[in-house]
Amino acid sequence: MGEFFTAGNPVLGISIAVGFVVLLTAIGTALWFALIKARTKAASTEPNETTKAADLLRQSYVNGDITKEQYDEQLRNLQNPTKN
Structure with missing residues (x-):
């Protein structure tokens, strides 16, 4: 150098x-x-509130806390909320 x-x-x-x-x-x-x-x-990329709620709902269904019909209905309500 x-x-x-x-x-x-x-x-x-x-x-x-x-x-x-x-x-x-x-x-x-x-x-x-x-x-x-x-x-x-x-x-x-953090999950939003709807994603968190859907994950909790899925976990409830997997644990047997809710039935398939309840799961489907609540998931539909999460994905398509009614406007008041």
Whole structure:
């Protein structure tokens, strides 16, 4: 690495150092934006209230707490709520 910092070629050494810093900054910026994008995507995939309610209803049916007819009716009500 010493050949870049010889007395006759100081500009080349400075250019390499500045280029390295710029490269590291660009990589850091890209990783930062990737992190923000991943966090946004993860937050948007959380289940909504209807999905949670349907999962609880399904679990009640699997446990035998409700009959198939009750399950079907309640699931239909969750998917197509009546407007008052």
